[in-house]
Amino acid sequence: MAKKVVVVGGGTGGLVAARMLATESRRLGRDLEVTLVTASERHYMPPLWSEVALGTASVDETWAPIKNAERVYGFKVLVDPVKGLDLDGRRVTTENGKTLEYDFLVLSLGTAYGWSDYPGLDKYGFHNYSPEGALELKDALFTFKGKRIVFLVPELPFRCGIYPLEMALNLRAYFESRGQEPEIAILYPGNAVRMALGEGLERFFLRRFKRHNIRYEPGFEKLVEVTEDRIVTQKGEYPYDLLVKSPPSRLPKLLADAGLAHPADPRFSVVSGPRFQHPDRPEVYLIGEHAMPPVGLLTAGVPIHNAAVIAAASILHDAFGGYMIPSYAPTLCFGHSFESGFMGNCEYWWIPEEGKWGHACYTVATGPTVRMMKDSFYRGWLDALR
Template sequence: MAVKRIVYIGGGPCTLVSLRRIAEETKKAGIEVENIVITKDKYHYFPAFFPDVALGEAEPDDVRAPVENFTSELGAKLYLDEVTRVDPANRVVETKSGKRVEYDYLFICAGTRYAWEEYPGLREASYHNYTLEGALELRKALAGFRGGDIVVLVPEFPHRCPGYPFEVLGRLVYHAKRRGVNANVKLVHAVPMDAALSHLFDLAVNWHRIHQEIGNIEYIMGKQLERVDPGSKTIFFKDGESMKYDLLITAPPCRVPKFLEDTDFVFKKDPRFLDTTFPTFRSRKYDDVFIPTDSAMPSVNLPFAGVPVHYAAVAAADTVLSELKGASGPILFPDVLTIVLDFGKTGVLVTFDVKEAPGGVAATKPYIAITHPMIKLLKYSFYAGWIKSLKK
């Protein structure tokens, strides 16, 4: 059998998980493959750890490791380059430096793009921790905060890590108390309360209960953002109302990466996302392309978060392995997903029951399995261990 070339776009957890599984399993089976990783960033980041940097509980080197560490360990070639185009008809990936990299299988693990331009003034006025640079900026802002209203703004849904705004509310109150600062924390969310209750009843009710116990947290639901004026520190909504803030933190609006815009990889029902299939995470258009990245999760009804991506990467890799081995191996996407959240005062373990539904999508039912302060330690230990395992 000719050597198969497998190309991975991106250097994050999606690529690491799929590459590790394919590299290790093909080595065991004596199957020769050529793995190539293309990423513009020399670092592998663990984005779920960025809030800890923003809150002063982790440092930049705790949340990153050189991509070369795992590519060299797994025998993969690394191209530090920016992808500019995918040509699926000819099985080619094009890069900014002029490379044309052919593939037999392609893993699109390129994450998402933050579309600040969708709302005038939003980027200039607000802080976030969805990148390491953003987390460091928010850290400085929190260090200089002397009290007042902190607004956590969610202009669109779904967004990356849907539990983050609810999680960070408690962490901000806890952070302020530790510093002896008086903070009133407000969640301003695009989704109306009745919709939140109908789709996430158990989660919404229990998160609200936890926030009431923490105190100093207010919900303002169903607000459609128009623009933000950083000069007057005012948020303007489409219904004509406005709101003042002292510190504004945002869950950024998401769009597909630039090089994938206007391609048939985009989800037609909602072009903010990529299109994939459950449970293999194979492209609907191209049998040799797999899209287990987070910006594709909404197209199959899974949370726009890292945990589903981890299992999606395993499932996609396992599908390729079954084809390389010539055997029908199992698709290893679990019936249950577990997501761990840190609410500052306590930790929350959220579970999603997952079933396959018609049309190549998943049906999910979320609920809170347990709340306990120990869960915070579990979360931190997992995140820290992930990066430490990649350090040389």
């Protein structure tokens, strides 16, 4: 009988894992029943929400129907939010009353946003961490006449660490063309850029910030509250006219309810490397953003893509009695600063005694072509599903 794989989550990790499982098993002439269950008919490419805020993309350009993966990649898609994970019984139940049994389970559920975990953070400021948020930020930018724009990152690590750096450079260009020169500052609780990307990429960003007059202020330690016109931290107060905020990462409820919180940091899920398995249940793979920090990886789509490939290969290996499992590949990340772009490469190595990957990153290229590569990648990814 064909082994059954259930993939929960129709975002980056879920799509990559299900696609590889279905296409590789078909190519090898082996039976594997792959079902992806997801809460939304929309497969989003979240980085394009920045384009929505800048007015250069519509919300409809940021997603493609996940159901089309049935036709394009040949796995089943069920759009029905998962309500419960029965890990002992190897079953998944959905809100519409379906039960799916599995031999292997892949979980890729992104992250939840803890906006209400700091006073005022849910009430004040704008963001583009959702399509609706991006449209609100677009209006706020269009009508902005003030002096001070502040990017606030309340906690580390947070969703897509490169976002405020990219968006701050974009906003400088956005306002320059309108003849406005607001002060732009980025506030982090710690030295996030050096911690996440290393000294090579930190140097690159510091040079760019100097050239474009962007104030980079790491190390406010702890956010106390956000008010109508200022950010209050343990180190001091920062007034703003426009606040652009990033969300604190929180474990998705489905994972918390299933007892999958990481014991050392419940904002993230349990996971063990280097195959992204549950520490005690090797048939359960955790590859979403919620599983990246515990094994030393960044909270972005690129590492999740790698994790999905390793998990899919590991399942093919166990299901078919041998399939080479790749090691974690170096990751290229693309950023853009409106008319231009930059590309960083991170190399990784597994450290068994720490149960984590170590990494070193460096700048590879800059220039408008990189920006075009980034845009083409996102748009081509979605076009493949249309």
